[in-house]
Amino acid sequence: MTAAEVAIRVRDVSHQFGEAGQARHVQALLNTSLDVARGELHCLIGPSGCGKSTLLSVIGGLTVPTTGTVTVDGKAVRGPLPRDLAFVFQENALFPWNTVFENVVLGMKFQGVPKAERQERARRALEAVGLEAFAEHFPGQLSGGMRQRAALARALSLETGILLMDEPFGALDEQTRMVLGEDLSVLLSRSRKTIVFVTHSLGEAVFLADRVAVFSARPGTIKEIITIDEPHPRKPSFMTAPKFHALRDRLYGLLHDEIRKSITETAQARRRYDDKAKSGTKNTGDAA
Amino acid sequence: MNGDTREPLAIRLASRGVQVAFALGLLLVWLLATNVWRVSSILLPNPIDVWHQLIEVIRSGEFVRDLRITFGEFAAAFVIAMVLGVTLGYFISRSRYWTKVFEPLFAAVYAIPIILFLPLYVMIWGLGPPSKIALGATISFFPIVLNTIVGFGNVDRSLTAAAESMGASNLQMFRHVLLPGALPVVLAGLRMGFTVALLSVIGSETIASLAGLGHRIVNLAENMEMARMFAYIVFVVAIVAILNSALSVIEAYARWR
Numbered sequence: 001m002t003a004a005e006v007a008i009r010v011r012d013v014s015h016q017f018g019e020a021g022q023a024r025h026v027q028a029l030l031n032t033s034l035d036v037a038r039g040e041l042h043c044l045i046g047p048s049g050c051g052k053s054t055l056l057s058v059i060g061g062l063t064v065p066t067t068g069t070v071t072v073d074g075k076a077v078r079g080p081l082p083r084d085l086a087f088v089f090q091e092n093a094l095f096p097w098n099t100v101f102e103n104v105v106l107g108m109k110f111q112g113v114p115k116a117e118r119q120e121r122a123r124r125a126l127e128a129v130g131l132e133a134f135a136e137h138f139p140g141q142l143s144g145g146m147r148q149r150a151a152l153a154r155a156l157s158l159e160t161g162i163l164l165m166d167e168p169f170g171a172l173d174e175q176t177r178m179v180l181g182e183d184l185s186v187l188l189s190r191s192r193k194t195i196v197f198v199t200h201s202l203g204e205a206v207f208l209a210d211r212v213a214v215f216s217a218r219p220g221t222i223k224e225i226i227t228i229d230e231p232h233p234r235k236p237s238f239m240t241a242p243k244f245h246a247l248r249d250r251l252y253g254l255l256h257d258e259i260r261k262s263i264t265e266t267a268q269a270r271r272r273y274d275d276k277a278k279s280g281t282k283n284t285g286d287a288a
Numbered sequence: 289m290n291g292d293t294r295e296p297l298a299i300r301l302a303s304r305g306v307q308v309a310f311a312l313g314l315l316l317v318w319l320l321a322t323n324v325w326r327v328s329s330i331l332l333p334n335p336i337d338v339w340h341q342l343i344e345v346i347r348s349g350e351f352v353r354d355l356r357i358t359f360g361e362f363a364a365a366f367v368i369a370m371v372l373g374v375t376l377g378y379f380i381s382r383s384r385y386w387t388k389v390f391e392p393l394f395a396a397v398y399a400i401p402i403i404l405f406l407p408l409y410v411m412i413w414g415l416g417p418p419s420k421i422a423l424g425a426t427i428s429f430f431p432i433v434l435n436t437i438v439g440f441g442n443v444d445r446s447l448t449a450a451a452e453s454m455g456a457s458n459l460q461m462f463r464h465v466l467l468p469g470a471l472p473v474v475l476a477g478l479r480m481g482f483t484v485a486l487l488s489v490i491g492s493e494t495i496a497s498l499a500g501l502g503h504r505i506v507n508l509a510e511n512m513e514m515a516r517m518f519a520y521i522v523f524v525v526a527i528v529a530i531l532n533s534a535l536s537v538i539e540a541y542a543r544w545r
Contacts, residue, residue, distance in 0.1 A: 060453055082455025093450035097468040106464055110454040158454065 007162060007194040008036040008059055013068030014219075015054055024273070028054045029065070030219035038161075041188060041195040041232075043205040045255065046215025047262035052198045053166050055220075059196060060087055060164050072162065082111045085162035086155035090170045092147045094139040100126065100150045101135035107154045125157035126150075128187060145176040152184075162194045169204065181207055182236060189232035202255070206247045207234060214254045217262035224254055333515035341519035351501075351523060358489060358500040361417045365424025366485040370478060373429050377436025377474075391437055398430035406492050415498050424489040428481035435477020439470035475539055482535060486528060 013032045018025040028051035036042045044052040057063040059070055061080045070077040072084050086107075087093075094103050104122040113121065126132045129149040139147050148168055155163055169177040181204055188195060199205050205212045209228050216223045228247060230238060238244055315335065321327045322334040329337075345351050380386045406423055413419040443466055451465045493502025501524050508517035 057449075062449055062453055080453050080455060082453065085453075087450060087453045089446050089450060091446045093444075093446040095447060095465065095468070107454045110451060110456040110460055110464075112455065 005037050006035050007038040009071045010034040011069050013065045015065045027219035030221045032221050039192045040210040043209035043212040044198045045205045047217050047259045049218050050215040051220030056164050056166050086158040086160045088151050088155045088165040088168045090167040092151040096139050099136050104154045104157050121157050125153040129153045144172050165197045167198050186233040202248050202251050217258045337515040338518040341516045354501045354504045361420040362486050362489045364421045368425040369428040373432030374436050377433040381437045381440035402427045410496050420489050420492050423492050424485040427488045428485035431480035432477045435473050439473030443469035
């Protein structure tokens with residue numbers, strides 16, 4: 001990859017919560033490096049707690065890593081970059097006191113879009129996700145899948161080159177997830193955005209991604225990167241193709257040991273924590 | 289906030305009916321007690337006498353001075369507590385460290401009967417309105433500051449992260465995320481502060497004062513003018529009921545906004 005093709009460059013990023021030696025000290029990421037090419041959909045997959053969401057937050061400038069650097073379009077990330085990248089969170093993060101339309105408009109207001117443009121862009125974004133009929137609804141009146149579409153519309157309306165999606169369908173049921181995945185694939189093949197997509201679903205990763213980075217158990221680092229060579233938009237039939245299953249199995253093979261390790265590690269950490277609490281060691285510091 | 293969450297009309301009417309019947313029943317017991325069961329008129333004056341006294345109090349305009357003093361004390365106390373409580377609470381909520389320090393501290397102080405400080409306040413500020421204002425402000429400060437800390441401290445972190453990622457300025461973050469997120473809890477605190485401010489102002493007037501509705505009521509009791517005293521009690525109850533419903537209207541409007 002030449003420098004011009006790289007949208008996001010992550011170099012030797014490590015991040016820890018709390019200080020070493022504290023009961024709640026967590027080494028979330030260890031010496032992680034990653035290049036995301038312009039226009040690709042890059043999935044991050046790994047056992048829970050491996051730091052994939054932390055990495056996304058570091059890329060987006062919401063978390064300052066303990067060490068390491070991130071550059072977006074050649075610029076070093078030192079804080080949020082609202083003009084370059086937009087987030088879609090797992091819990092959709094829509095403002096419950098605003099209607100869907102107001103939510104989309106408000107995002108653009110924060111970003112600094114001129115007032116005259118906001119309405120039209122919000123309408124277009126809601127149309128793109130098929131929510132134009134629900135513009136005046138409050139998030140609480142929508143289903144989980146519709147809320148996630150609304151959050152996606154808000155992110156799209158910001159017209160950034162990069163989308164960071166943190167398990168956007170994680171809270172949804174399997175069927176809704178599949179349909180939203182198909183829609184996303186169609187939407188994205190049109191917009192050619194660069195996307196980093198955190199997921200814990202193997203099928204979702206294979207179906208959506210151009211490349212999948214597999215994380216090791218905590219402390220998280222990238223173990224392997226798999227290329228999914230299949231043009232977008234992907235059809236539902238891809239999900240039943242032998243190629244899909246071969247890739248999914250390969251991913252599962254890579255992940256399986258890490259998930260076992262992660263479960264054992266979590267249990268051990270839990271025991272250490274309980275022992276410390278029992279022996280009366282004061283624990284200070286917060287692992288957010 | 290969204291959808292019609294109100295009870296069906298029939299149920300609302302029924303509960304209103306029970307409330308009205310309860311009030312009427314109380315009045316009936318009062319009538320029976322004074323006219324049939326012959327309870328001493330020194331302990332419980334006849335409601336009809338009380339009614340006449342009430343008419344006279346209102347017609348003569350005698351209440352105006354006391355009402356003005358009590359209401360002035362209450363308003364000053366509440367405004368001081370609100371400004372201090374909301375401002376301090378907001379700034380404390382911005383730091384996890386200060387929250388850890390002050391939240392338990394304020395909660396502990398709130399639990400002690402602050403009315404015990406009234407004699408001290410009277411020594412410092414005298415028998416006039418300033419000591420009542422100080423007491424009312426002290427007492428209503430605590431529920432306001434505590435709810436403000438909790439309200440602003442518990443705004444959903446994913447909402448603030450989202451706003452931050454979209455480039456919200458500090459002012460936009462406050463106006464569009466923190467304030468609406470904290471408002472329901474802060475309003476509940478203001479409502480509590482409102483009630484306790486009124487309570488402590490009138491209460492302290494009955495203990496040590498030169499004027500005001502509480503003072504008037506104690507004075508009438510000491511002069512054995514029981515019917516007139518009851519008339520004043522009814523008057524205060526009515527005023528408080530009006531203030532409370534005005535507050536409900538303001539609260540509903542703020543929530544809707």
